[in-house]
Amino acid sequence: DGGITQSPKYLFRKEGQNVTLSCEQNLNHDAMYWYRQDPGQGLRLIYYSQIVNDFQKGDIAEGYSVSREKKESFPLTVTSAQKNPTAFYLCASNRWQGSNQPQHFGDGTRLSIL
Amino acid sequence: GESVGLHLPTLSVQEGDNSIINCAYSNSASDYFIWYKQESGKGPQFIIDIRSNMDKRQGQRVTVLLNKTVKHLSLQIAATQPGDSAVYFCAEGGNGGAQKLVFGQGTRLTINP
Numbered sequence: 001d002g003g004i005t006q007s008p009k010y011l012f013r014k015e016g017q018n019v020t021l022s023c024e025q026n027l028n029h030d031a032m033y034w035y036r037q038d039p040g041q042g043l044r045l046i047y048y049s050q051i052v053n054d055f056q057k058g059d060i061a062e063g064y065s066v067s068r069e070k071k072e073s074f075p076l077t078v079t080s081a082q083k084n085p086t087a088f089y090l091c092a093s094n095r096w097q098g099s100n101q102p103q104h105f106g107d108g109t110r111l112s113i114l
Numbered sequence: 115g116e117s118v119g120l121h122l123p124t125l126s127v128q129e130g131d132n133s134i135i136n137c138a139y140s141n142s143a144s145d146y147f148i149w150y151k152q153e154s155g156k157g158p159q160f161i162i163d164i165r166s167n168m169d170k171r172q173g174q175r176v177t178v179l180l181n182k183t184v185k186h187l188s189l190q191i192a193a194t195q196p197g198d199s200a201v202y203f204c205a206e207g208g209n210g211g212a213q214k215l216v217f218g219q220g221t222r223l224t225i226n227p
Contacts, residue, residue, distance in 0.1 A: 004157075031213060040122050042203055042217035043158070050213075090157050100146045100165065100207065103215065105157035 002027050004106035006091050011111045013078065013085055021076045021109045023091035030096035032074035033103060036060060037088040046089075049074055050096050078111060086112050122201065124222045133194050135221045137187040137204035146207035148215065149178060149189045151200045158203060161189070191223075199225045 004025045013019045023032065031050050035043040045058030049068040063082025068074055074093075078085045088110050092103040127133045139147070145166040150158035164171045164178045164187075171178050177190040187204050201222050205215040 006157075035217075040219075042205075042219050043215075044217075045214070048213070092157075094213075096213065100163070102148055102160045102163050104160060105150075107157045108155075110155075 004091055004093055004104060006089075006106035006109050008109060009107070011109055012114045013111060014114050016080045018077055018079050019085075019111065021078070021089055021091075021111070023074045023076065023106060024072055025074075025091075025093045025106075026072060027093060027104070028071075029093035029104075030071070031094050032068065033092040034058075034064070034066065034074070034076045035090045035092065037090060037108075043090060046076065122220055122222045124224065126224045126226055127194055128226050129196060130193055133191045133198070133223060135189045135191075135202050135204075135223065137189075137218050137221075139185050139187060139204070139206040139216075139218075141206060141208045141216070142182075142185060144206040144208050147178070147180060147187050148205050148207070149176075149187075150203045150205065151198075152203060152220070153200045161202075194223075194225050196225050196227065199223060 007022045033048040034046040037043050044060050046064050047066040049055035052071050055066050055068050065077045088108050090108045091106045094103045095101040148163040149161040151161050152158045162173045162176050162178050164180050169180050175192045179188045201220045203217050203220045205217045
């Protein structure tokens with residue numbers, strides 16, 4: 001089945017540690033996105049990428065890094081500089097060119113601090 | 115310090131009734147709007163979208179209404195079912211359309227049997 005796969009489902013981070021969240025899509029979508037969701041709130045954009053080897057900061061990029069070496073993959077690293085990393089992280093993708101196409105989401109990774 | 119989640123707006127309806135979820139958006143230049151449904155522990159699921167050159171669009175059991183004059187968006191769900199219980203988010207695409215979405219806080223819909 002075509003879709004977006006995020007892993008792991010749950011992740012724990014120790015003090016001073018970097019952790020990487022995986023996002024893979026087999027929808028042949030051009031654009032990929034990372035959002036953060038805090039309890040009872042909407043989604044906030046961290047980073048997005050329109051094409052391979054290119055990405056842009058979103059509204060809350062500080063303390064995060066990404067790469068886009070393959071069209072199918074857009075991993076997010078939560079660095080030790082992110083002082084409040086506990087949240088639900090969501091990856092999305094859509095077609096970039098042409099008319100507006102809805103973003104489709106994976107089922108998220110829940111990150112907690114040990 | 116520890117962040118505290120905001121209290122979500124809630125809506126309770128009887129099974130079989132119609133429900134209307136409202137959303138106010140902020141950017142008068144937004145040209146794309148979308149509704150998502152999110153169940154607990156899952157990612158948002160696309161429901162329906164609408165461009166700014168339309169004021170109404172219908173899907174299966176759902177209708178989205180757009181009033182650009184007052185910057186208001188609504189989602190109507192007909193004949194609600196228990197499976198409709200979830201948090202519903204609206205999002206607006208400003209200058210970036212579907213590529214730069216700004217999400218609302220969400221509304222929790224509960225269906226009573």
